Amino acid sequence: QVQLVESGGGVVQPGRSLRLSCAASGFTFSNYGMHWVRQAPGQGLEWVAVMWYGGTDKEKYADSVKGRFTISRDNSKNTLYLQMNSLRADDTAVYYCTRELELEAYGMDVWGQGTTVTVSS
């Protein structure tokens, strides 16, 4: 079945790095743009980054993470990554991986269960 499974979360000190992974299965990975969306405790959803498969403008980032986070994908492994550097306390959140059909978007129709990142000294 269609599935997204995140991993890599944990507790990390401010200023350190963490790499999240999202394993996709059950669908054609190359047909989808892949997003990271986060949710701080008790807060709403915040879009973090997207990587499209095709096109020229493949990566985009929220201003809050630009220059610190890097999104990438390994299409041979059907896996999405988020490299998070210089982590701050306000990066503490559940990080979700989600997909969006690239050629005709209709929202984010599949979400992973999320992985929790806690930035604390």
Place this chain on the structure above:
Amino acid sequence: DIVMTQSPDSLAVSLGERATINCKSSQSVLYNSNNKNYLAWYQQKPGQPPKLLIYWASTRESGVPDRFSGSGSGTDFTLTITSLQAEDVAVYHCQQYYNSPRTFGQGTKLEIK
């Protein structure tokens, strides 16, 4: 960036009654070329990821009960739940996918009165 604003922030409705949640975008999310509104609604139950309910402002995702409906166009949208059920307790989020960055409303918490 397109700012999405939902109202109210929280809502308590009796079982079997109607719940209405509003979402306003800071600019139109209607593409004139295909006359589609690039607006989605998500339901998020406690401890779970969001679930896509409605896209194109009014199209229900497969498997979503027909008591959920979406309406509106341009900048003003509404999610309506007719005959509220206990399992509808959740936070509801609107989101635009008209352009980047994708942006969400702040969420509306729906409870049973």
